[in-house]
Amino acid sequence: GITRRYEFIIKKQNVTRLCHTKSMVTVNGKFPGPRIIAREGDRVLVKVVNLVSNNISIHWHGIRQLRSGWADGPAYVTQCPIQTNQSYVYNFTITGQRGTLFWHAHISWLRATVYGPLIILPKRNVPYPFPKPHKEVPMIFGEWFNADPEAVISQALQTGAGPNVSEAYTINGLPGPLYNCSASDTFKLKVKPGKTYLLRLINAALNDELFFSIANHSLTVVEADALYVKPFPTDILLIAPGQTTNVLLKTKADPPMTTYLMAARPYFTGQGTFDNTTMAGILEYVTARPRHSAMNSKNLTLLLPFLPPINATNVVANFSQKFRSLANAQYPANVPQTVEKRFFFTVGLGTSPCPKNQTCQGPNGTKFAASVNNVSFALPSTALLQSYFFRKSNGVFTNDFPTTPLIPFNYTGTPPNNTMVINGTKVVVLPFNTSVELVMQDASILGAESHPLHLHGFNFFVVGQGFGNFDPNKDPPKFNLVDPVERNTVAVPSGGWVAIRFLADNPGVWFMHCHFEVHISWGLRMAWIVLDGSLPSQKLPPPPSDLPKC
Numbered sequence: 250g251i252t253r254r255y256e257f258i259i260k261k262q263n264v265t266r267l268c269h270t271k272s273m274v275t276v277n278g279k280f281p282g283p284r285i286i287a288r289e290g291d292r293v294l295v296k297v298v299n300l301v302s303n304n305i306s307i308h309w310h311g312i313r314q315l316r317s318g319w320a321d322g323p324a325y326v327t328q329c330p331i332q333t334n335q336s337y338v339y340n341f342t343i344t345g346q347r348g349t350l351f352w353h354a355h356i357s358w359l360r361a362t363v364y365g366p367l368i369i370l371p372k373r374n375v376p377y378p379f380p381k382p383h384k385e386v387p388m389i390f391g392e393w394f395n396a397d398p399e400a401v402i403s404q405a406l407q408t409g410a411g412p413n414v415s416e417a418y419t420i421n422g423l424p425g426p427l428y429n430c431s432a433s434d435t436f437k438l439k440v441k442p443g444k445t446y447l448l449r450l451i452n453a454a455l456n457d458e459l460f461f462s463i464a465n466h467s468l469t470v471v472e473a474d475a476l477y478v479k480p481f482p483t484d485i486l487l488i489a490p491g492q493t494t495n496v497l498l499k500t501k502a503d504p505p506m507t508t509y510l511m512a513a514r515p516y517f518t519g520q521g522t523f524d525n526t527t528m529a530g531i532l533e534y535v536t537a538r539p540r541h542s543a544m545n546s547k548n549l550t551l552l553l554p555f556l557p558p559i560n561a562t563n564v565v566a567n568f569s570q571k572f573r574s575l576a577n578a579q580y581p582a583n584v585p586q587t588v589e590k591r592f593f594f595t596v597g598l599g600t601s602p603c604p605k606n607q608t609c610q611g612p613n614g615t616k617f618a619a620s621v622n623n624v625s626f627a628l629p630s631t632a633l634l635q636s637y638f639f640r641k642s643n644g645v646f647t648n649d650f651p652t653t654p655l656i657p658f659n660y661t662g663t664p665p666n667n668t669m670v671i672n673g674t675k676v677v678v679l680p681f682n683t684s685v686e687l688v689m690q691d692a693s694i695l696g697a698e699s700h701p702l703h704l705h706g707f708n709f710f711v712v713g714q715g716f717g718n719f720d721p722n723k724d725p726p727k728f729n730l731v732d733p734v735e736r737n738t739v740a741v742p743s744g745g746w747v748a749i750r751f752l753a754d755n756p757g758v759w760f761m762h763c764h765f766e767v768h769i770s771w772g773l774r775m776a777w778i779v780l781d782g783s784l785p786s787q788k789l790p791p792p793p794s795d796l797p798k799c
């Protein structure tokens with residue numbers, strides 16, 4: 250591989266959408282931020298220079314960071330944030346990965362505006378395991394807030410309320426024609442007839458899983474979270490925040506119209522408010538012969554693709570079950586066949602006491618909280634990885650993360666009287682190369698809700714999922730240990746559970762959290778420490794000299 254160097258200048262930029270101009274935090278003044286393109290085997294150096302008053306850190310979402318955990322990015326987990334007028338060089342080598350990922354800010358809600366695609370091409374002369382596309386197009390979904398997202402979350406945390414929701418969804422930063430004052434900010438995909446396009450879809454939205462479809466066109470899924478899958482056709486996709494999906498779009502040889510709409514809107518089963526607007530973009534055929542254009546405001550809605558109802562959990566379950574690892578000789582699925590450590594985690598929303606002199610808007614005047622096994626994870630004021638590496642864990646974290654729920658109950662039935670979370674910075678410690686099975690159960694305390702769980706530092710196999718309560722006797726015999734999908738973010742189904750397996754072969758401290766930013770803020774997060782192995786190649790090297798200090 251070669252070395253690719255990037256410079257990310259974090260600076261403010263005025264950006265206008267929906268007739269609303271705001272000064273926002275950007276990388277190099279761009280929104281969305283710049284694309285990183287590298288090949289499998291390359292080393293990537295990104296110098297991040299912070300010229301804003303906010304602290305910042307950047308996460309390379311889905312990059313495994315084998316023995317390079319210092320470059321992973323979550324603030325107060327693997328590094329202290331980069332302070333104003335300071336810089337840090339993220340230095341990592343892309344090993345054994347190719348596909349679509351993305352990068353985003355990993356502190357507070359700054360990723361609302363600080364994100365961009367991260368594309369890993371296969372090694373030179375290694376073809377895709379699907380027909381070579383005519384063109385490749387990154388399409389990154391986001392959320393637009395007219396307000397400053399930092400103000401939105403700090404107000405929510407201060408008042409114990411749910412945060413204000415976004416005003417629009419975007420494709421490559423553009424909300425599209427269904428919003429007021431937005432027609433000129435429409436994503437347009439220009440295509441030729443009879444060709445195959447590779448769409449690299451990324452969900453960088455803060456708080457919403459999204460359905461996506463293109464009117465009158467079918468898509469073929471070929472990859473998820475930068476791992477090849479067995480191709481399957483679909484008209485409608487669901488992408489959770491933190492997930493990426495590569496699809497092939499075969500354009501019509503003789504299209505009856507020149508323009509078609511694509512659209513995305515949320516899947517949501519929780520309680521409370523959410524942004525239920527629809528973003529649209531345009532698929533435009535560029536042909537020699539002039540054709541009838543159907544693109545005027547009168548029949549705009551007629552051309553919208555069909556999207557399922559907002560709460561269509563059955564559609565979501567059917568869709569997620571279609572994913573299978575490619576699992577061929579070249580790209581085998583190395584599913585751990587035996588398990589050394591089993592964990593059962595409840596994930597969901599809960600409550601915490603309302604601080605004095607506040608009025609909180611949670612149930613019975615409590616404050617909203619979220620937890621894993623009833624622990625609401627508190628970020629320390631220094632980074633976990635440093636305190637672990639230099640053996641200064643005292644007062645920073647404890648090793649007593651509960652491996653089973655503190656408050657067992659019928660997770661999909663009536664909530665218990667006590668829904669209070671406990672606050673703490675607790676971690677699970679795993680010896681090097683432990684094979685882990687983790688069952689995550691949606692605990693419907695404030696209503697059943699899907700939670701897209703993201704694990705840093707690993708890909709994992711989704712060996713099983715189901716509705717209701719996980720049954721430790723009846724469910725495991727049905728696990729798929731042959732070709733389960735491998736990914737870095739999986740939705741714990743609304744009112745159900747998911748089981749994953751991974752091999753803890755990457756020493757360091759690894760964050761795991763719901764990729765809904767509001768749930769992270771409420772504490773739906775925890776960390777794993779994977780110890781060094783005995784060989785030099787199994788140890789985490791010391792930090793780079795420019796690692797930021799708190």
Ligand code: C2O
Binds near residue numbers: 323760
């Ligand atoms: Cu995409 Cu911890 O994040």
